[in-house]
Amino acid sequence: MNRYVFFALLAAVLFGASTPLAKWLVGTQPPILLAGLLYLGSGVGLTLIRLIRDRGWQASGMAAGEWPWLLGAMFFGGMAGPVALMFGLTSTSGSTASLLLNLESVLTALIAWVVFRENADRRIVIGMTAMLAGGVVLSWPSDFNGQQDWTGAVCLALACLCWAIDNNLTRRVSASDALFIAASKGVVAGGVNTVLALSLGATLPTGFTLLVTLAVGFVGYGVSLVLFVLALRGLGTARTGAYFSIAPWMGAAIAVLVFGESTPMAFWLAAALMGLGVWLHLTESHVHEHTHLPMAHEHEHTHDEHHQHEHPFAWSGAGAHQHAHTHPFFRHTHAHFPDIHHRHEH
Template sequence: MPSTNSSAKSLKAEKTNQSAILFAFIAAAFYALSTPFSKLLLTNLDGTILAGLLYLGAGIGMLAILLVYKAFNLDSSEISLGKSELKYIIAMVILDIAAPIFLMAGLKMSSAANVSLLNNFEIVTTTMIASLVFHEKISKTLGTGIALVTLSTMILSFQSEGSLSFSVGSAFVLMACLCWGLENNCTRMLSSKDPKQIVVIKGFGSGLGALGIGLIIGKTLPEPKLLISALILGFIAYGFSVYLYVLAQRTLGASKTSAFYAVAPFIGAAASIVVFRELPGLNFWVALAVLAVGTYFTNKG
């Protein structure tokens, strides 16, 4: 009888793990859409305002879902956020205000395909912080993957083959990745709580914060058509994506979830090439090859 119970528990754990991996992959696919479509919106929108609208869209969309769950008493087992999580919530909101502003600045100066790949540096920052601060173990295989991902970002960060000048746009993207790496580990400390609440707080807090900064520096809100487009993109790429990411983190942890999330840059790069019909330079393809090997090792680790 004990062996039967043990087998059932093992099967349940395996299914939970598979679900978490699936959530991480879907979250990555949704987030990948943000780079090419944000680049399109930036032709008519200020970066700070767009950053705010993306997160605000996430907050509004997830609030609607949260209200439906409350109305029909669904997911009653979810634990609400409390005062003990306040420091992580504040840090999460501040970092989520800064990160997309940096990203939009970098996206204005760089190709969408390059930015899609550079986003993978978030894996490095997330994993290193998870290891140094929260003592998550990094295997040799995962360490190799992280080193290769770092190398690929260095290749992409130079303006062109034969040039040793560092791209300012790349620097902004890497700063965004650092902010999100810190933020991912703050979110990790909240992952046992209701993910819908987390996204609502993240969305409204970071969205209104970034919008406030944009309006203070003299930027204006866009026409309704652009505003609604940004909100919808935000709900898909920053709202539902983060909701699934938090669910995955419960089972996989911060570093492992980020490793599976590594497919996002490949999807984003492919979408960017299709949308903008621009073939990237040689450094992009070299970085892509290095990143592919690095992603393989991070997923194996």
């Protein structure tokens, strides 16, 4: 399996498992505070890991032009998105919310295609359409008298839109240190939402609940985000979102099997439609002759067919390493994703 596919799938599993756990926590504290603490747990935990890895504080190494993209991702993905999710969970079951979050991949791909001109094959488009239909089924009123509350579904859809914008902005900086990106997003976004909640009169939960909240945030948001950024680097935005679509299945399974939530017919119809969409994504292959234009950047790499260059320093020739390097002009054909080396026109 392609390691970037593995990163995307594992990120999806961790995030998917966090949704029903967040649903369980949403009754213990206000939504804004919960959103803040989840991301704060992510940021603090990842910052400690980065300090240990680098044996102290190290500069991010990000270029000046990358900071606006990261700041935008912090706002949409770390501040607005989690708050919308927590408000949505107050009036939506954990299983339904988990499947509705599949809309994130649909919106992620649409923004990638329309705004950032990422390639879209017919198979991917059909899969996205199937998942969108599943989201509509889940959010449709249970009767025609308007008795079902739309608030939860609307808030969840808004969260998906925020994260879709976040995913596309994060892709612009995905060649940088994934641990720094995820840690800084957690500290800044989580800190802002936590301070905002406390200023509005919220109080911190008790010790055990606080520890559980921070732990869920660290694993479900922090570790998951690091893996997601790595997947963006190798797969591109739309396809990373496609693989990430298995997250709702993990969340829905936990909500049903662990928390014993009921599953109406609409749930299973939506599950079938979304399952079809995920299958179409996972079985997609993209092959054609393409041209690599000259470019210079820095990221961790091995000397594969895209990295054949000299080194101004001693290197054994084995294993992955990181340094600034230049890619020459060349043309070839192979199966590929729109990763950081394949952002070309079609």
